[in-house]
Amino acid sequence: MKIAAIDLGTNTFHLIIAEQTASELKISYKTNKPIKLGEDITKANKIIPTAFERGLNCLKDFKKTLDLYEVKKLRAVATSGVRSASNGQDFINTVNKETGIVIDIIDGEEEANLIYEGVKLSGAIHGKSLIMDIGGGSTEFIFCDENGFYWKKSFDIGAARLMQKFFKSDPINQEHQEQIKDHLKENLVELIAFGKAFGADTLIGSAGAFETYAEVIDPTINIQQIAKAQIDIKAYHQLSKRLISSTHQERGQMPNLIPLRVDMIVMASLITDYVLAELNLQQITLSTYDLKMGVLQTLK
Known part of the structure; x- marks a missing residue:
């Protein structure tokens, strides 16, 4: 069927x-x-x-x-x-x-539930992890391991919202970067507090921006054919610096960076950088399975 x-x-x-x-x-x-x-x-x-x-x-x-x-x-x-x-x-x-x-x-809670079910199906969860799904309107966070999730929440800090509010220069200048960091610090207090106590090692990126990171870092990867993949964290940090410091035109010429994400990937990188630094996460895993795979699970 x-x-x-x-x-x-x-x-x-x-x-x-x-x-x-x-x-x-x-x-x-x-x-x-x-x-x-x-x-x-x-x-x-x-x-x-x-x-x-x-x-x-x-x-x-x-x-x-x-x-x-x-x-x-x-x-x-x-x-x-x-x-x-x-x-x-x-x-x-x-x-x-x-x-x-x-x-x-x-609502945001059900969205986080469905993302967790989708990511779990990919086999990407090994040990204490933080799932992050960066959307346009909101970003979902789920602290979990193979046995289940322990904390989850959706925040209205999606890439499109941040871009419309803060992305006023090309490339984005230091002042606007600091405004975004201050905004994240103000909104993610609960996330960071729980995360420091939980002690996750791995950030699992749910599709979207994390697929872009993986494809730009390794142009040979076939996102359509895999459920999960490791993203080298040093390579990610190099890419993030490059994305944040580049102009719209320069990003538009990068291989595997689709037009929709040419600007929003800057916002996604700033969110990713903030969470990695605040929670001292040491690994990044991509799950190509996300909310839509979780939705399919509800139909079985």
Whole structure:
């Protein structure tokens, strides 16, 4: 039986279709589209008309694919971008009316739960770890080991939100970097306090920006073919310095850095740097399995 999950992220919409058998899930198809639903969302807390239309058109296309694959069970979830927008429910109602797709708005806690289930399926969790999923609107953190999670929380410090608020120079200057660090310090007090007591060794990056880090560091890696991979932490720090100090044009010429992430990868790097330093994490692991794989698990 074919089952599918749609993840309506603040920047990117994802569709994944799998064949469910008695013993496993076999991925049949997956795609993502750079919708930028959260474009300018911090100005009036609304999905702007052009982003609204992009999102609707994308889901119309996803519906055609779902029909083509004869999907029997679907779950579509919306996260921070829709969750926080004053017209988020209008978007959901319009999508349902024009495509028949029913969208669940999930809160930050359920989002973190689903991310954990997806990452766990990848086999990336070994010992005390911190899972981090950097989205456009929010970032989720989960302290865990192979037996389960011990603390989880979603914070409204996604890359798109930070970019709209703080990214005012090219390359980003020291003053704006310090403003972001101060913002992270102010918002992540609870995370850092728990993390220092928990003593994780490894940062597990859930897809997104961490896939970009891996692909830029090692252009031979095939993200589509793997569930997890190690990211050399020294190579990451070298890349982070390069990303933060470069201009938009320079980043645009870097191999494997997709246009959607050319600027937001700077915000992601600053968040990653802050967490690595504050919690003295010594290793980075990439999990290509994330929220959408967790959503699929709920359909089994």
